[in-house]
Each structure stands twice: as C-alpha cells, then as structure tokens.
Amino acid sequence: MKDAIEMMETYMKPETVKRARIKAERESLTIKLAQLREKQNLTQTQIAGFSQTAVSKLEKRKDLKISTLIEYLDSLGMGVEIRAYPKKTSDVHSEAVLLKL
Known part of the structure; x- marks a missing residue:
C-alpha cells in the first residue's frame, strides 16, 4: 500500500501532498483520542469534567485547543x-521538548 501512495504522490504537486498529509494527521488524532479512552476501559460518559456530548x-474534532487536549x-x-x-x-539533537505535563 505504501508504494501505491508514493506512486500517487509523484503525480501530485508537493503542496497538495503536504496538505493531504496534514489532513491525514488530523484525522488520525481523532481516532487516537478515542482509542486512548477505550484502552482505559472508559466510556464517553465516564470522563471526568466532560459531558458525553x-x-x-x-x-471528532480535527482542530483542538492544546488546553482542551491537556484537560481531556x-x-x-x-x-x-x-x-x-x-x-x-x-x-x-535539534529536537526540543516544548511542553511536558
């Protein structure tokens, strides 16, 4: 599958590829948040400080405030x-941790 994606990317403009990758990362964030909750064996109604809604x-959000992510x-x-x-x-060596809570 990776080879097929790389092949398709060769036909796309670099900026289009960049936007598609950013969109894919945002989509994967929503999946990861639900998976983290499920790994803790928690339902949506059991999250302290948040309603189920x-x-x-x-x-489902594709864009979160960092403060909301931290609280969740x-x-x-x-x-x-x-x-x-x-x-x-x-x-x-050029990497830097900006925030660790």
Whole structure:
C-alpha cells in the first residue's frame, strides 16, 4: 500500500501532498483520542469534567485547543508532551521538548 501512495504522490504537486498529509494527521488524532479512552476501559460518559456530548464532539474534532487536549488527557490519567523537531533533517539533537505535563 505504501508504494501505491508514493506512486500517487509523484503525480501530485508537493503542496497538495503536504496538505493531504496534514489532513491525514488530523484525522488520525481523532481516532487516537478515542482509542486512548477505550484502552482505559472508559466510556464517553465516564470522563471526568466532560459531558458525553462534549467527549463525542472532542473525539471528532480535527482542530483542538492544546488546553482542551491537556484537560481531556488528564481526565484519562495521561500526560502530554509537545516536541519540536526540524522537518528537513533527522538531527535528533535539534529536537526540543516544548511542553511536558
């Protein structure tokens, strides 16, 4: 499958590929949030500080405030780490942790 995607990308403009990857990452975030909750054996109604409706909306959103993400993950008993890294190199020494809660 990866080869098919790479082949399709060769026919696309670089900016189009970049936008598609960003969109895919946002979509995967919503899936990951629900999976994290499910791994904790929690239903949407069991999340402290959030109504079931709010959890449902949050898990479907493609754009979240960092503060909302932190609060949601805290309710799951999980922390957050935001890391910055250079896109054009694989120099791990240039990485920096911006936030770890």
